[in-house]
Amino acid sequence: xxxxxxxxxxxxxxxxxxxxxxxxxxxxxxxxxxxxxxxxxxxxxxxxxxxxxxxxxxxxxxxxxxxxxxxxxxxxxxxxxxxxxxxxxxxxxxxxxxxxxxxxxxxxxxxxxx
Amino acid sequence: xxxxxxxxxxxxxxxxxxxxxxxxxxxxxxxxxxxxxxxxxxxxxxxxxxxxxxxxxxxxxxxxxxxxxxxxxxxxxxxxxxxxxxxxxxxxxxxxxxxxxxxxxxxxxxxxx
Numbered sequence: 001x002x003x004x005x006x007x008x009x010x011x012x013x014x015x016x017x018x019x020x021x022x023x024x025x026x027x028x029x030x031x032x033x034x035x036x037x038x039x040x041x042x043x044x045x046x047x048x049x050x051x052x053x054x055x056x057x058x059x060x061x062x063x064x065x066x067x068x069x070x071x072x073x074x075x076x077x078x079x080x081x082x083x084x085x086x087x088x089x090x091x092x093x094x095x096x097x098x099x100x101x102x103x104x105x106x107x108x109x110x111x112x113x114x
Numbered sequence: 115x116x117x118x119x120x121x122x123x124x125x126x127x128x129x130x131x132x133x134x135x136x137x138x139x140x141x142x143x144x145x146x147x148x149x150x151x152x153x154x155x156x157x158x159x160x161x162x163x164x165x166x167x168x169x170x171x172x173x174x175x176x177x178x179x180x181x182x183x184x185x186x187x188x189x190x191x192x193x194x195x196x197x198x199x200x201x202x203x204x205x206x207x208x209x210x211x212x213x214x215x216x217x218x219x220x221x222x223x224x225x226x227x
Contacts, residue, residue: 034215043118043204043218090157100147100208100216101170104157 002027002093006105014113019063019078021108023091026072032094033074034102035065039087047089050074061085086112116140118207118219126225132193135222139186139207145169146188147216148180151202160203163188164210192224200226 007022025031032051036044048059055067065076074091091105119138127133139146147170148160159172163182182188186207192199202223206216 036218041220041223043120043220044206046215046217049215092157099170100145100162100206100210101159101172102147102149102157102216103159104149106156 002031002103004091004093004103004105006089006091006108008108009106010109010111012111012113013081015083016080019076019081019085019110021076021089021091021110023065023074023076023105024072025074025091025093027093033065033067034092034094035059035063035074035076036090036092037087038090038107044090047076081110081112083112083114086110118205118217120203120205120219120222122222123220124223124225126227127195129195129197129226131195132191133195133224135190135192135203135205135224137188137190137205137207137219139188139205140217143207143209143217144186145208145210145216146182146186147206147208148188148190149204149206150174151204151221152200157204160190195226197226200224 003026005024034049035047047063048057050067058064063078088107088109090107092102121136145164147162151157162170166182177193180190202221204221206218208216
């Protein structure tokens with residue numbers, strides 16, 4: 001079965017600094033990968049998805065992620081953090097292509113310091 | 115267009131009771147998935163329905179059940195509630211075909227007392 005590991009349950013960055021949130025998946029077969037963001041008392045909002053079309057995926061709000069098969073990683077980055085980026089971020093993998101049985105990581109709470 | 119709508123947003127129930135949560139997907143979406151989110155276990159998949167049929171199921175006891183109607187709206191039922199069922203229940207909808215993402219609702223916060 002698939003699994004997802006997010007390193008760092010809490011990450012703090014200064015406003016304007018680079019954001020790097022780490023995600024590693026377990027499968028040897030490139031799966032579908034997603035990053036979602038959750039604001040307090042809200043559902044999950046899709047930031048971006050990888051579906052094998054391109055290894056560098058651009059998402060909303062200036063976020064992007066790079067799929068690296070050799071490292072089984074799909075890290076999320078943003079060049080310059082804004083205060084509004086403070087939220088919890090989840091990496092997810094689909095257990096089977098074409099299904100919606102997502103396996104989520106444990107989440108990384110991003111804090112942006114003024 | 116309207117997003118995924120979950121009702122109610124908040125619910126308080128007593129241990130032993132049963133509860134039904136509702137999810138209205140985005141128009142045109144035929145797949146509805148349900149997830150449970152708790153501080154201890156994180157986000158866990160409950161089940162997915164596509165065209166009124168359960169297509170996938172997670173590792174939850176039989177007290178958790180669901181169904182989907184012909185208009186793609188879905189309900190989730192939990193019987194004989196336990197304190198540990200307190201959680202945020204999230205519903206997600208999608209077209210249900212390969213290479214399409216799921217869109218989540220705001221969730222129903224269930225508290226069991």
